[in-house]
Amino acid sequence: MADKIAFIGAGSMAEAIISGILEMGVCSNEQILVTNKENEDRLAYLKGTYHVQTGQSKDNIMQDAAIVVLATKPYDIKQAIMGIKPFVKPNQLIISVVAGISTDFISTLLDKKVAVVRAMPNTSASIGMSATALAAGEFALTADMQRAKKLFETIGTAEIVAEADMHAVTAVSGSGPAYIYYLVEAMEKAAVRAGLPEKVAKQLIVQTVLGAGEMLQKTGESADMLREKITSKKRNDRSRH
Numbered sequence: 069m070a071d072k073i074a075f076i077g078a079g080s081m082a083e084a085i086i087s088g089i090l091e092m093g094v095c096s097n098e099q100i101l102v103t104n105k106e107n108e109d110r111l112a113y114l115k116g117t118y119h120v121q122t123g124q125s126k127d128n129i130m131q132d133a134a135i136v137v138l139a140t141k142p143y144d145i146k147q148a149i150m151g152i153k154p155f156v157k158p159n160q161l162i163i164s165v166v167a168g169i170s171t172d173f174i175s176t177l178l179d180k181k182v183a184v185v186r187a188m189p190n191t192s193a194s195i196g197m198s199a200t201a202l203a204a205g206e207f208a209l210t211a212d213m214q215r216a217k218k219l220f221e222t223i224g225t226a227e228i229v230a231e232a233d234m235h236a237v238t239a240v241s242g243s244g245p246a247y248i249y250y251l252v253e254a255m256e257k258a259a260v261r262a263g264l265p266e267k268v269a270k271q272l273i274v275q276t277v278l279g280a281g282e283m284l285q286k287t288g289e290s291a292d293m294l295r296e297k298i299t300s301k302k303r304n305d306r307s308r309h
């Protein structure tokens with residue numbers, strides 16, 4: 069894929085996708101263009117770290133982009149769309165990763181029959197391990213969905229779902245890594261409290277999380293079956309199977 073990709077929003081999610089697609093060699097650094105609202109330090113950081121093109125001119129950022137990724141917080145999306153609206157071209161593919169914002173809302177604001185795809189990746193995109201769900205907007209054709217799917221498959225897995233399911237996806241896999249990190253934080257604190265050196269505790273916990281994830285994937289066994297193999301019953305409990 070040699071398309072130029074413009075990012076409207078330069079936060080955690082934009083960085084995770086940028087880092088992932090560069091790592092996977094989807095496109096070159098110069099083919100990634102990034103803008104934000106006002107934070108120049110953030111753009112300088114992204115330019116310095118990933119050697120991507122950055123700037124505040126929405127016109128320049130949008131000019132040759134084949135794909136435009138909307139990556140602002142939900143409460144900023146209206147202003148962000150109004151900022152790029154004059155520069156959106158009919159052949160551009162708009163991909164929004166913004167939680168809770170429908171493709172209809174975006175299309176209505178753009179007031180153009182341009183393809184809009186809603187995506188819900190997660191921050192593991194930065195290491196090529198995102199679980200992404202995609203939903204088609206009214207003007208997104210099968211070819212647009214395939215293009216979006218191909219892009220997100222370079223940074224993990226990608227599933228096409230009904231747009232009505234996107235709220236559930238956001239809770240499950242979009243926010244999913246946070247549940248795991250929260251669990252790890254608690255395990256680390258408990259391990260140190262129980263006397264383990266912090267470094268040893270971290271190593272044991274990370275490997276445990278990795279191993280459990282791989283067990284779920286490789287054995288195909290259900291989570292409750294796998295859990296039961298660990299949570300030994302009392303000696304006289306015969307309900308074990």
Ligand SMILES: NC(=O)C1=CN([C@@H]2O[C@H](COP(=O)(O)OP(=O)(O)OC[C@H]3O[C@@H](n4cnc5c(N)ncnc54)[C@H](OP(=O)(O)O)[C@@H]3O)[C@@H](O)[C@H]2O)C=CC1
Nearest residue numbers: 077078079080081104105106107140141142144148166167
């Ligand atoms: N973080 C995550 O794990 C995931 C996030 N998402 C979704 O991705 C979106 C972005 O989240 P996240 O990256 O965490 O948020 P951040 O707050 O880290 O980044 C938001 C970015 O949007 C920019 N922005 C705000 N207003 C405008 C504007 N008018 N024009 C251009 N850029 C603008 C901000 O710029 P400035 O700093 O200058 O204000 C900032 O760069 C959210 O909608 C979220 O729901 C989806 C999946 C996972």
Ligand SMILES: O=C(O)[C@@H]1CCC=N1
Nearest residue numbers: 142167238242243244
């Ligand atoms: O806080 C948010 O907006 C997002 C949704 C998915 C993960 N975090």
